[in-house]
Amino acid sequence: MTPAIWEDTKNHVVGCQRLVIIKDDASPVAFAASNLRWWNSYAIYHLEGIIVAVQEQGTGLARALLEEELRATRAGILAFHTQNTKMWKLGEKVAVFSEKLARSLAMIIHSRNPDGIIDKMRYGGNSLYGDGERFEKIAIPDIDWRRGDAKIFAGWVRR
Amino acid sequence: MSIREIEPRESRDIFVWKTYTTSLLVNTGELPDEEKVGLTNLLSPLVAEGFM
Numbered sequence: 001m002t003p004a005i006w007e008d009t010k011n012h013v014v015g016c017q018r019l020v021i022i023k024d025d026a027s028p029v030a031f032a033a034s035n036l037r038w039w040n041s042y043a044i045y046h047l048e049g050i051i052v053a054v055q056e057q058g059t060g061l062a063r064a065l066l067e068e069e070l071r072a073t074r075a076g077i078l079a080f081h082t083q084n085t086k087m088w089k090l091g092e093k094v095a096v097f098s099e100k101l102a103r104s105l106a107m108i109i110h111s112r113n114p115d116g117i118i119d120k121m122r123y124g125g126n127s128l129y130g131d132g133e134r135f136e137k138i139a140i141p142d143i144d145w146r147r148g149d150a151k152i153f154a155g156w157v158r159r
Numbered sequence: 160m161s162i163r164e165i166e167p168r169e170s171r172d173i174f175v176w177k178t179y180t181t182s183l184l185v186n187t188g189e190l191p192d193e194e195k196v197g198l199t200n201l202l203s204p205l206v207a208e209g210f211m
Contacts, residue, residue, distance in 0.1 A: 009199050013199060018184075020181055020182070021184070021202070068181075
């Protein structure tokens with residue numbers, strides 16, 4: 001455990017409106033941190049972070065957790081920032097991506113330097129993921145993720 | 160550590176392959192400082208191994 005990861009965890013889980021923790025017995029195996037925001041009359045589920053334990057990845061747990069949250073909050077829109085194709089694909093499973101919507105919501109979901117649907121250097125000039133070599137395989141290709149760029153996802157929740 | 164569990168509930172039909180329990184915490188910024196630290200200690204190992 002590095003101090004950087006501890007700080008990053010704290011930044012995600014402390015200060016959010018909703019934190020859902022999934023436990024298997026007493027051990028946490030996944031969590032999702034989010035804030036609810038509004039755009040016109042639509043509730044936006046702003047996903048700040050979702051983490052699934054390695055042994056549970058590929059089971060559908062992340063999708064189930066996200067779908068449950070979207071139902072619970074009755075959100076019409078899902079939005080988040082990511083550098084990760086797996087995360088982007090998860091978003092597309094539960095919501096219909098709209099570039100127009102992503103551009104409209106960029107500032108509402110606290111983008112820092114939005115250029116179209118890319119938030120430039122969101123992660124301070126570094127990748128959010130420490131192990132660049134390993135992450136490269138799943139990094140979103142059309143952003144400069146090594147410099148901290150993130151893509152803005154916004155989509156209409158599938159019903 | 161104690162996590163203040165709000166609306167604890169058994170997972171429903173979506174988790175058919177396994178029984179999990181879920182806990183919802185709201186407005187975590189309002190938790191006492193020691194619980195913020197405890198929450199971070201609880202979840203940071205998951206972040207270290209399972210980032211997605």
